[in-house]
Amino acid sequence: MENWRRNPLVFWVVGLPPTVWLVVFFLAPLSLIWLLSFGEKRGIVDIEITWVLDNYARAFDPLYLQIFAKSLWMAGITTLICLAIGFPIALFITFAPQRWKPWLLLLIILPFWTNLLIRTYALIAVLRTRGYGNFALEWLWDQGNWLLTLVGLGEFQLLGEKFEPLVLLYNNTAVVFGLVYVHLPFMVLPLYAALDRLDRSYIEASLDLGAGHLRSFASIVVPLAKAGIISGIIITFIPALGSFLTPDLLGGTDSQMIANVIERQFKSANDWPFGAALSFILMYATFLALAVRAMMSRGGSATEAG
């Protein structure tokens, strides 16, 4: 693609708007936040940039480290579950008949057409004590009892005296459930992109040469889809790590994640410098993850070349 060298005008016309956009709406505000993270509060609104590191130092207080660790743990679990669920889904779409594929992909993308907040509130309606989830379970319980009565075991109350709704909401499990629900498409799409490009003759060869399905999956499919797996993990993990709405709405009394702390610094605590420092620590962690990914993919292509 050396065309742009011959058409510099086209290059500038096409390239300038996104560059300006990126600088004005991304780099400039981000730099402001970065500057703030080295600031000190002077009274209620004024912040002086004094290049102190106090805000970063405060973030390394065990209290905040513990919350960082908890957030990493929650986001990690979420990513693993997404991978475990997303891989079969992506595989299924890859091997589905050609005319179904757009529809299946649409099903994956469809939730994005609804606002995250609406989807989270919908989850609350499903998971709460008197929600659809428990209604369904209660119905099953009734049917089970009816069946037991039918076979003459009614009086033993095998299913308990009365239906006890499950506590599905306001705990860490609910938060992870919500995070998986929200982030699953982020995992499926890159996996699908990788699997769809996969040359099927490798799988056939592997099966022909006597490897079982599991062996073929582990030695052929997974290594070839590695790039997709890594992308999927990264673009699931990063937003999951920064979630604040899901823990806020679905979490219990101990479901605070680091983004909730950051949100409070910009609102009720009115400590923008500290909030900015926490945000940037998250961002540095993200850069680190991306650097690792870049290194791994370089390593990957080196092996392929070799």
Added chain:
Amino acid sequence: MNNRRRMRFTRRSFLAGTGAVAAGVSLAPRGAWSAEEAKLNFYNYDTYIGETTLDDFKDASGIAVKMDLYADNDELFAKLKEGNPGYDVIVPSNDFVERFLAADKLLPLDHGLIPNIANVESVFMDAAFDPGRKYSLTYMWGTQGIGYRKSKVSSVPDSWKTVLDSDEYSGRIALLSEGVLEVALKYLGYSYNDVDPAHIKQAEELLIKQKPHIKTFAEDNGQDLLASGEVDLTMEWNGDILQVMEEDDDISYVVPKEGSNVWQDCLCIPTGAPHPENAHKFINYILDAKAGAAIAEFIYYATPNKAARALLGDDYNKNPAIFPDEETLKKCEPAIYLGEAVQRMKDEAWTRVLAA
């Protein structure tokens, strides 16, 4: 820190918020004419004005009101912090009036332009947070207390002990995440505005101890949790509980005997308001007897407007959830802005409660 409003949806939608700023910016040139253009930008909570108030005001004065909505005081403050994007009238709560004053962000009110001040009960014409009410006039006031499901409690939960220091209703309690530390102080016998680190530590420990019995720290949606049967007791703002009481006879509200927070939302004109004259006219209109009665009747909060109250029936005037009895009210305190250092101390205490 009074997040008592319904509009929880806008709170998180940053995009909508940004749009609101853009929409609120008035691009009209100032000073081009001697009289102000017939426009006013009002920044208010959702469902916090009479059904037809804005139209009636337009009919009466010819001034068209454009209303933008915010979800809580923090959002209001964050938005005006870096300069007024074009609002003429805002409705901060008492402690935020102090904060705006500390930041020099309010214009003094010209009481001469607001003759309807005569309608306001005299107790509201002076306040510690704004002596002489030079910068703010009370719009509505109310309390923080316990909303509960009558059929699920053994007796009226008229003490903070029921929700802060007891396992009787384990797993059926919600507390508001904001204001709970202060209420814990109140329960421990200190002031709502206590700043003693040892006392705040005590409040923190009380909450950590009570955590296993609490279902969730609600983000101002305690009334929904109560209405849907998720919890049977919730700490909430009276207006929110009143709203669900209308739909469910089994729900009631009480201000605990230890006392609580009594808040005021105040009409103010922020510095840089493009239409300060219209803003005075609007504030005067809201304090009018009939207009005030229409607002109070619709939103069901306590009005400081005695002329408006005279037009309303006992349903409103004798409702204990709107107007608590004098004795309880005496023990209630307004939240005071305590400075940035205390705020940081309290935020850290709260972070520790959540992380415990």
